[in-house]
Amino acid sequence: MNYFSSNFKLGILGGGQLGKMLLYNTRKFDIHTSVLEPSADAPCKIACNEFHIGDLMDYETVVNFGKDVDVLTFEIENVNVDALETLEKRGIKVFPSSRNLRVIQNKATQKLFYRDHEIPTSAFSRFAYLSEIEDAIENGGLEFPFVWKAAQFGYDGNGVKVVKHLSDLEGLPNGECIAEELVNFKNELAVIVARNEVGEVKTYPVVEMEFHAEANQVEYVICPARIDDEIAEKAQNVALKVSKAFNHVGLLAVEMFQTHDGDVLVNEVAPRPHNSGHQTIEASYTSQFEQHLRAILNLPLGRTDSKVGGIMVNLVGAEGHHGNVVYQNIETIMNMDGVTPHIYGKKNTRPFRKMGHVTIVNEDLNKARRIAAEVKKAIKVISE
Amino acid sequence: MNYFSSNFKLGILGGGQLGKMLLYNTRKFDIHTSVLEPSADAPCKIACNEFHIGDLMDYETVVNFGKDVDVLTFEIENVNVDALETLEKRGIKVFPSSRNLRVIQNKATQKLFYRDHEIPTSAFSRFAYLSEIEDAIENGGLEFPFVWKAAQFGYDGNGVKVVKHLSDLEGLPNGECIAEELVNFKNELAVIVARNEVGEVKTYPVVEMEFHAEANQVEYVICPARIDDEIAEKAQNVALKVSKAFNHVGLLAVEMFQTHDGDVLVNEVAPRPHNSGHQTIEASYTSQFEQHLRAILNLPLGRTDSKVGGIMVNLVGAEGHHGNVVYQNIETIMNMDGVTPHIYGKKNTRPFRKMGHVTIVNEDLNKARRIAAEVKKAIKVISE
Numbered sequence: 134m135n136y137f138s139s140n141f142k143l144g145i146l147g148g149g150q151l152g153k154m155l156l157y158n159t160r161k162f163d164i165h166t167s168v169l170e171p172s173a174d175a176p177c178k179i180a181c182n183e184f185h186i187g188d189l190m191d192y193e194t195v196v197n198f199g200k201d202v203d204v205l206t207f208e209i210e211n212v213n214v215d216a217l218e219t220l221e222k223r224g225i226k227v228f229p230s231s232r233n234l235r236v237i238q239n240k241a242t243q244k245l246f247y248r249d250h251e252i253p254t255s256a257f258s259r260f261a262y263l264s265e266i267e268d269a270i271e272n273g274g275l276e277f278p279f280v281w282k283a284a285q286f287g288y289d290g291n292g293v294k295v296v297k298h299l300s301d302l303e304g305l306p307n308g309e310c311i312a313e314e315l316v317n318f319k320n321e322l323a324v325i326v327a328r329n330e331v332g333e334v335k336t337y338p339v340v341e342m343e344f345h346a347e348a349n350q351v352e353y354v355i356c357p358a359r360i361d362d363e364i365a366e367k368a369q370n371v372a373l374k375v376s377k378a379f380n381h382v383g384l385l386a387v388e389m390f391q392t393h394d395g396d397v398l399v400n401e402v403a404p405r406p407h408n409s410g411h412q413t414i415e416a417s418y419t420s421q422f423e424q425h426l427r428a429i430l431n432l433p434l435g436r437t438d439s440k441v442g443g444i445m446v447n448l449v450g451a452e453g454h455h456g457n458v459v460y461q462n463i464e465t466i467m468n469m470d471g472v473t474p475h476i477y478g479k480k481n482t483r484p485f486r487k488m489g490h491v492t493i494v495n496e497d498l499n500k501a502r503r504i505a506a507e508v509k510k511a512i513k514v515i516s517e
Numbered sequence: 518m519n520y521f522s523s524n525f526k527l528g529i530l531g532g533g534q535l536g537k538m539l540l541y542n543t544r545k546f547d548i549h550t551s552v553l554e555p556s557a558d559a560p561c562k563i564a565c566n567e568f569h570i571g572d573l574m575d576y577e578t579v580v581n582f583g584k585d586v587d588v589l590t591f592e593i594e595n596v597n598v599d600a601l602e603t604l605e606k607r608g609i610k611v612f613p614s615s616r617n618l619r620v621i622q623n624k625a626t627q628k629l630f631y632r633d634h635e636i637p638t639s640a641f642s643r644f645a646y647l648s649e650i651e652d653a654i655e656n657g658g659l660e661f662p663f664v665w666k667a668a669q670f671g672y673d674g675n676g677v678k679v680v681k682h683l684s685d686l687e688g689l690p691n692g693e694c695i696a697e698e699l700v701n702f703k704n705e706l707a708v709i710v711a712r713n714e715v716g717e718v719k720t721y722p723v724v725e726m727e728f729h730a731e732a733n734q735v736e737y738v739i740c741p742a743r744i745d746d747e748i749a750e751k752a753q754n755v756a757l758k759v760s761k762a763f764n765h766v767g768l769l770a771v772e773m774f775q776t777h778d779g780d781v782l783v784n785e786v787a788p789r790p791h792n793s794g795h796q797t798i799e800a801s802y803t804s805q806f807e808q809h810l811r812a813i814l815n816l817p818l819g820r821t822d823s824k825v826g827g828i829m830v831n832l833v834g835a836e837g838h839h840g841n842v843v844y845q846n847i848e849t850i851m852n853m854d855g856v857t858p859h860i861y862g863k864k865n866t867r868p869f870r871k872m873g874h875v876t877i878v879n880e881d882l883n884k885a886r887r888i889a890a891e892v893k894k895a896i897k898v899i900s901e
Contacts, residue, residue: 157541160564163860180544180564418855418878433852440824440878468817471802476547494802494824 136430142167143430144202146189148177150477150487151208151406151422154414156180158423164430169198176478192216199225206383206429208405210238211286226330228382228429229404236379237404241284241311247399250378253371254399255390256314259284263307270299275312284309316398318390321351322358323409324372326385327424330431335424336372337417337437339365340409353505354445355498356412360391367397375399384425386410408447408490415473415492416443441471442498444505448474448489448514450482456516458482460489465511469504471495474512481516488514520814526551527814528586530573532561534861534871535592535790535806538798540564542807548814553582560862576600583609590767590813592789594622595670610714612766612813613788620763621788625668625695631783634762637755638783639774640698643668647691654683659696668693700782702774705735706742707793708756710769711808714815719808720756721801721821723749724793737889738829739882740796744775751781759783768809770794792831792874799857799876800827825855826882828889832858832873832898834866840900842866844873849895853888855879858896865900872898 143159145152148170156177159166167183178184187194189209195216199205204226205217217231229237236246247254258275260266269275283292283306295315296302321342328334341358342351358365372387379385379402386407388400410421419427419435427434448460458481466472471494482488491508495501527543529536532554540561543550551567562568571578573593579600583589588610589601601615613621620630631638642659644650653659667676667690679699680686705726712718725742726735742749756771763769763786770791772784794805803811803819811818832844842865850856855878866872875892879885 153544156564157544160537160541160862161857161859163862179566180540182563419857423857427851432848435851435857436855440880464816467811467819471820473545473803473807473819475545478544478547496824 136162136164136432141165142202144169144199144205145177145181146170146195146198146205146207146212147209148172148175148181148184149208150176150475150479150489152177153180153477154411154420154422154475155208155406155425158420158426161423162426164426167198167202169195174480189213192219196220199227204228204429206405206425210234210403210405214238226429228330229379229385230382233379233381233404237402239284239309240282240401241309243401244311244313246378247375250374252375252378252399253397255316257311259309259311261309263302263305263310266302266310266312267299269312278315280313280315281305282311282313284311316390316392318398319393320358320360320391321400322360322364322368322389322391322397323354323407324368324387324389325407325410325413325421325424325437326372326376326387327428327434327437328376328381328383328385329428329434330382333434334373334376335434335437336369337410337413337421338439339368340412342409352446352509353502354409354412355502356416356439356443356445357498359498364391364395364397367395371397371399375402379404382431383429384410384421408445408487411475411490412443412445412492412494414475415471415494416441441494441496442501444493444498444501446491446493446505446509446512447487448476448491448512450484450486450488450514452484454514454516455483456481458488459515459517461513461515462511466491466508469493469507471501472504472508482514520546520548520816525549526586528553528583528589529561529565530554530579530582530589530591530596531593532556532559532565532568533592534560534859534863534873536561537564537861538795538804538859539590539592539790539806539809542804542810545807546810548810551582551586553579558864573597576603580604583611588612588813590789590809594618594787594789598622610813612714613763613769614766617763617765617788621786623668623693624666624785625693627785628695628697630762631759634758636759636762636783637781639700641695644694644696647686647689647694650686650694650696651683653696662699664697664699665689666695666697668695700774700776702782703777704742704744704775705784706744706748706752706773706775706781707738707791708752708771708773709791709794709797709805709808710756710760710765710771711812711818711821712760712765712767712769713812713818714766717818718757718760719818719821720753720760721794721797721805722823723752724796726793736830736893737886738793738796739886740800740823740827740829741882743882748775748779748781751779755781755783759786763788766815767813768794768805792829792871795859795874796827796829796876796878798859799855799878800825825878825880826885828877828882828885830875830877830889830893830896831871832860832875832896834868834870834872834898836868838898838900839867840865842872843899843901845897845899846895850875850892853877853891855885856888856892866898 153176537560
């Protein structure tokens with residue numbers, strides 16, 4: 134299969150910002166792309182060769198879309214996995230595989246997978262219904278505090294809640310869920326592992342998610358993480374162990390906690406380009422998007438080391454603002470050293486919606502971190 | 518004017534590879550774009566918001582296209598300049614300006630412009646017809662060797678010929694032309710100058726075009742140029758003097774000769790992103806395409822220094838090959854350190870047609886140069 138021929142077609146499920154950034158690279162390599170996406174004005178509506186509107190959770194829609202492509206990938210995990218399995222049986226290359234997606238889609242299954250593969254992760258219990266959690270608390274089988282997670286269809290912080298009192302459970306959906314030990318972590322880390330079909334594996338440097346102390350929100354992704362070499366090596370090894378267990382093709386972003394005791398625990402994974410790798414566009418020899426493409430097309434992987442230090446700041450909708458988006462003070466931040474805004478192209482903002490991100494690169498990571506703080510202070514995603 | 522609003526529209530004349538690479542950045546900033554281009558399957562046919570097919574040299578076509586945009590730019594100089602002037606009078610911002618384009622479009626006018634502004638350039642004579650050159654030779658007013666250049670519509674080496682004998686003039690078009698002193702140069706250098714509407718100016722590092730000794734073709738663009746600091750400073754100053762004379766908005770790529778005596782002479786300019794700046798995508802803090810966009814939208818300019826050393830190799834069609842293009846050994850070069858191919862997406866190759874380029878980046882420029890030689894040896898642009 135010649136990926137650089139006009140007969141080859143790459144299918145992408147989902148037409149959001151990750152798909153959009155992937156398309157920069159399919160354009161660079163002149164690879165023919167077809168996107169399936171439910172929203173008619175999604176970020177990917179241009180730059181792909183074909184744009185199809187359809188429901189990613191509908192079996193027939195996904196099979197009909199996927200049967201005409203040579204390789205199928207996705208930018209979001211909420212897709213019909215039975216359809217992927219059908220396509221695999223028909224000989225379509227689907228990366229990541231339906232087998233891996235089934236494990237990852239369900240957080241309970243994902244946790245059991247780590248336990249089965251002796252991958253360090255926090256303690257947890259699985260429940261078929263929310264009401265079973267209440268029973269467990271009453272029986273003394275579960276103690277506060279813990280983290281409730283919906284087993285399925287969580288995204289960007291939805292479907293996750295820290296539970297300190299019985300009342301915190303009120304209003305949560307009554308479906309399959311897990312109760313996880315609340316890890317009092319020192320750092321949240323991530324490593325992106327790339328693997329192609331012939332089994333070549335490369336890891337990106339460990340990144341650190343710096344949290345806002347009060348809001349408990351990720352404020353900055355920092356590459357490389359400001360941690361001891363020993364912890365970095367441990368995180369790399371844990372990520373490689375997870376990669377080996379999944380035997381994936383494409384990227385695997387492994388999110389981890391560093392505990393105060395120096396342990397590294399796997400939190401969760403994403404089998405695709407990830408928010409923790411956006412700074413690779415400007416900071417790394419090979420961006421995560423180009424790397425995902427190299428991996429799923431079974432091309433040689435590119436260098437994963439960094440040219441310079443990189444920091445990523447998410448641009449999320451400000452509270453109290455709904456409607457036509459305005460990026461206030463964007464010219465101010467573009468006047469700062471090494472600052473690149475990425476505007477995803479969503480027309481409407483709403484509180485906490487991911488509308489873009491900003492990368493700050495500098496040969497001196499501490500200087501980048503100071504500029505990142507200025508960026509964060511200046512830019513506001515508001516409505517007209 | 519808010520460039521990040523959905524009401525703003527950027528027009529681009531020409532839909533080739535330069536337009537395509539510019540579109541990566543309009544996508545990144547979510548700027549609405551409209552492209553006018555004669556060929557229905559040009560590289561820009563996707564990734565712009567609107568794609569119009571039309572003749573760039575036709576007055577009415579360009580005026581009709583341009584009247585609906587807020588800012589108009591172009592990726593090729595062969596456009597109808599009267600139409601640009603009309604649009605300027607109607608209040609459309611046209612960058613580069615019609616005034617500058619008139620000077621640049623005609624190589625005789627361009628040379629006179631340098632002479633008028635005391636910018637160092639090689640000696641030349643202007644002729645209304647080719648036949649006048651023959652008269653000048655007979656009268657002793659012109660001596661061999663010299664460089665014949667058509668005054669208008671040369672592109673990528675067309676319209677330029679070294680003339681050593683009277684017979685070299687045979688078959689050349691009988692239009693306006695110049696005869697230039699043949700400069701026995703030590704190096705060919707280039708500096709890209711960016712300037713925005715409020716007059717902020719930044720220069721990229723001096724790059725060097727390394728020539729193939731026998732074929733007399735540019736083989737590599739090398740950033741930074743391997744020259745003395747003194748020459749680099751002189752080249753920067755000459756480029757800034759040219760920039761000041763043109764008072765341009767957008768990029769101005771200034772091509773220069775370094776003579777064996779250490780003089781720097783201006784050869785010609787291009788008022789747009791340029792082949793000598795492609796390595797900025799991977800090597801610089803701000804790519805030339807993002808910078809052009811920042812300049813014409815009157816945004817603050819980005820850093821122009823380099824993260825790492827960069828080398829660019831053009832991918833041109835091999836001799837003897839016409840038709841459906843194949844990039845032979847592309848996987849071989851993608852396996853080399855820091856190598857990124859850019860495939861422009863032209864369906865058909867022909868000898869010497871620019872089909873793409875390859876960038877090689879490395880913290881060690883000499884290592885990048887060695888890898889670039891391997892790239893050049895391996896990759897072949899052939900037909901099926």
